Amino acid sequence: MARPRKADINSDNRREHLIATAARLFLQKGYHGTTMRDVAASINMQPGSPFYHFSSKQELLFAVVTDGLRTCIDRLMAIDPESQSPLDYFRTMVRTYTVDMLDERVVSIPLVVDEWRHLEGEPRQTFLDLRRQHEDLWLSALQRLQAAGLVSKANRLSCRFFLSALTRISTWYDSQGSLTPLQIADELVDWVVSPRT
């Protein structure tokens, strides 16, 4: 009768729950600062149970990180560069990324940026390939801006400078602050695009 609620949630997506909650915890406390027990407890699992879904902690990290980056790439690729001006295209990308990053929905983006370095071997390489794909998307957006005369440089180096400014928003963003994610995105676009005064 007084039976504690068991894992009565659709067990198909327990794995996804683990990924989502691990993303949040890794983000807050870092990979090594988070224990598998933390992860388990946060979705009412027993200490050993996550290992039913992931054979090791590294494998969970890999899932979190590639899952997040793949979602991010998919959403950016869904934006059509042809139907709008280079500036609008770029702005839409920055807005999408910023909102995804700062909202709860795609929490793993910020840690994709930093925690992947705890991966080793093949998982690490797989991640780096994805990361390259992601960077290429931004590089091509910058090149369109350049072709339109809106930025002076569009190479790997300037792309890294820009992506650093973009990705680190999550480290200082204050949801209680006066700026919304959208406003921050637009400020960044203005900052990157040379003023034509």
Place this chain on the structure above:
Amino acid sequence: MARPRKADINSDNRREHLIATAARLFLQKGYHGTTMRDVAASINMQPGSPFYHFSSKQELLFAVVTDGLRTCIDRLMAIDPESQSPLDYFRTMVRTYTVDMLDERVVSIPLVVDEWRHLEGEPRQTFLDLRRQHEDLWLSALQRLQAAGLVSKANRLSCRFFLSALTRISTWYDSQGSLTPLQIADELVDWVVSPRT
């Protein structure tokens, strides 16, 4: 006769050795990924000995992080803004920071950027105060640029964008690569300063 070399180094600076080696390890593996045993072993100490110098691991982190940031601030403050143009002043600052960051001498700069969040309570606040000082230095340099018409914005937000690009250089810099720290610094300056075409 076959006595292993003991701690025959000037014991006055053992503490500094600990800070320097901890900085390197925290940088490589993160705060939680580094054990006090790692730190001890890297300078031929016994596992418990670091606790003679620092009462806890957090205290060591605090020393590493404030030590690095203070050194950084000191070196930036030594640059005289009056004796040179706003652009030269800014360039000198970026060069100094970049070289300090990528060289071995001031290794702790990059982790000052990220690992401070594992601090709590008063040490955390002390660090944040220092960090504000550091940011103000850059903000004032940007304001000089703005007054000279070389950048269009110079507020907290644009300062953060810029500092993100600057600080994250250390995460992608490849000492085997084709670019020297000085070249990277100059590219960043060019990227930030609006082209006056």
Place this chain on the structure above:
DNA sequence: CCTACCGATCGGTAGG
């Protein structure tokens, strides 16, 4: 996915 557990490691300490 739970129960029950192991072996290893880790931050930290006592006592010199």
Place this chain on the structure above:
DNA sequence: CCTACCGATCGGTAGG
């Protein structure tokens, strides 16, 4: 700063 150690925690596993 070393020796010797403790208590707690952690990643992971067996067996169901």
